[in-house]
Amino acid sequence: MKSIDLNKPVEIPSWLRIAARPTSIGSGELERQWLEIGEEATEAILKVLPTGKYTLGPYLSAFENEFAKYCDCDYGIGISSGTAALHLALEAMGIGPGDEVITVANTYVATALAITYTGATPVFTDIDPQTYNMRADLVAAKLTPRTRAILPVHLYGQPVDMDPLLELARQHSLGVIEDASHAHGATYKGRKTGSLGDIGCFSLYPSKNMGAYGDGGIITTSNPDIFEKVKMLRYVGQRIKFVHEVIGFQERLDEIQAAALSVKLRYLESWNDRRRKWAALYDELLANTPVVLPYAAPEVRHVYYSYAILVKKEERDDLMNFLADRDVGSFAMYPTPVPLLPCYADLGYKPEDIPLAADYADRVVNLPMFPQLREDEVRTAAQAVIDFYRSK
Numbered sequence: 001m002k003s004i005d006l007n008k009p010v011e012i013p014s015w016l017r018i019a020a021r022p023t024s025i026g027s028g029e030l031e032r033q034w035l036e037i038g039e040e041a042t043e044a045i046l047k048v049l050p051t052g053k054y055t056l057g058p059y060l061s062a063f064e065n066e067f068a069k070y071c072d073c074d075y076g077i078g079i080s081s082g083t084a085a086l087h088l089a090l091e092a093m094g095i096g097p098g099d100e101v102i103t104v105a106n107t108y109v110a111t112a113l114a115i116t117y118t119g120a121t122p123v124f125t126d127i128d129p130q131t132y133n134m135r136a137d138l139v140a141a142k143l144t145p146r147t148r149a150i151l152p153v154h155l156y157g158q159p160v161d162m163d164p165l166l167e168l169a170r171q172h173s174l175g176v177i178e179d180a181s182h183a184h185g186a187t188y189k190g191r192k193t194g195s196l197g198d199i200g201c202f203s204l205y206p207s208k209n210m211g212a213y214g215d216g217g218i219i220t221t222s223n224p225d226i227f228e229k230v231k232m233l234r235y236v237g238q239r240i241k242f243v244h245e246v247i248g249f250q251e252r253l254d255e256i257q258a259a260a261l262s263v264k265l266r267y268l269e270s271w272n273d274r275r276r277k278w279a280a281l282y283d284e285l286l287a288n289t290p291v292v293l294p295y296a297a298p299e300v301r302h303v304y305y306s307y308a309i310l311v312k313k314e315e316r317d318d319l320m321n322f323l324a325d326r327d328v329g330s331f332a333m334y335p336t337p338v339p340l341l342p343c344y345a346d347l348g349y350k351p352e353d354i355p356l357a358a359d360y361a362d363r364v365v366n367l368p369m370f371p372q373l374r375e376d377e378v379r380t381a382a383q384a385v386i387d388f389y390r391s392k
């Protein structure tokens with residue numbers, strides 16, 4: 001472990017100052033969700049409390065089975081967070097020091113951190129210019145004899161073009177772990193995310209398409225060997241109590257969260273439908289503006305964890321300020337490609353190594369997107385974008 005230097009100055013990026021301005025359109029997502037399902041969620045949680053069984057009990061098993069079935073997988077394993085799910089998935093595949101795992105530059109830092117936790121090295125590829133997702137030809141260019149697995153991320157709810165990746169993985173005997181943290185319920189050629197690779201990892205962080213009342217995650221697989229290994233790894237490396245066979249972890253999902261998640265799973269399809277409806281409305285309203293709208297491939301069911309537009313780099317702050325003046329919140333996700341973050345400086349990446357992801361990070365603007373938005377709010381947000389370009 002390196003020492004942490006707290007005296008080193010850290011700069012607040014300009015977009016973040018703007019994103020932090022108080023606005024009402026785009027906020028209040030989880031409060032509105034509570035108004036919709038709070039009674040049912042409370043009832044579910046209150047059933048758990050008197051049982052005295054708060055970990056690895058019947059509510060977790062029930063949720064794991066329901067979620068696995070929803071994803072067309074044989075097994076689900078509840079984990080304490082999405083980050084931990086990715087970590088345990090890689091550990092279960094036997095990935096460790098000396099190995100390389102290929103992922104994309106344009107993702108949340110946790111995707112890469114999970115690789116680093118195992119002792120393996122994350123190798124970052126650039127992205128597809130249309131979907132901003134991982135692309136098989138770019139992955140192929142990064143293969144080395146040390147490559148052990150590929151970790152695609154279904155960015156913003158759009159599944160990666162998986163068939164060419166799966167073919168590449170088959171040719172080179174690589175594992176495929178999906179980071180489906182944005183894509184609960186999305187499909188690729190009719191197949192559910194989480195069932196496309198060897199292992200699917202989902203974050204159940206509150207603001208994801210489906211989230212807990214706190215931290216949570218889940219792993220999906222149809223491989224019984226991986227299932228058994230992940231179960232051991234999430235609970236201190238034991239199959240039989242106090243017989244710790246391997247160095248395991250303490251990364252379980254608890255009963256209270258599982259009970260609430262079973263309730264939320266029943267709403268996921270309708271919530272995703274509402275996200276898709278707002279995306280379609282944004283698409284229609286913003287069609288004649290200079291912004292680049294999100295592309296959805298014909299073979300996918302995109303579930304719009306986020307609705308991201310691309311603007312000129314030099315106009316992003318002005319647009320975000322203009323939106324905030326109109327009471328519309330916005331942000332930039334993700335503002336720095338992971339390999340260019342200070343924590344990965346040692347890997348020596350430069351923007352030229354991942355030009356599309358670097359350009360994207362400077363240009364992305366995420367507009368308000370969650371199921372409980374109202375139509376007038378989507379219209380106000382879109383109108384603010386239109387007016388910004390009229391005012392120029």
Ligand SMILES: *Cc1c(COP(=O)(O)O)cnc(C)c1O
Nearest residue numbers: 081082083108110181203204205
């Ligand atoms: C949220 C997220 C994670 C991490 O999940 P946590 O539950 O916050 O640990 C990993 N990858 C992606 C792409 C995410 O968006």
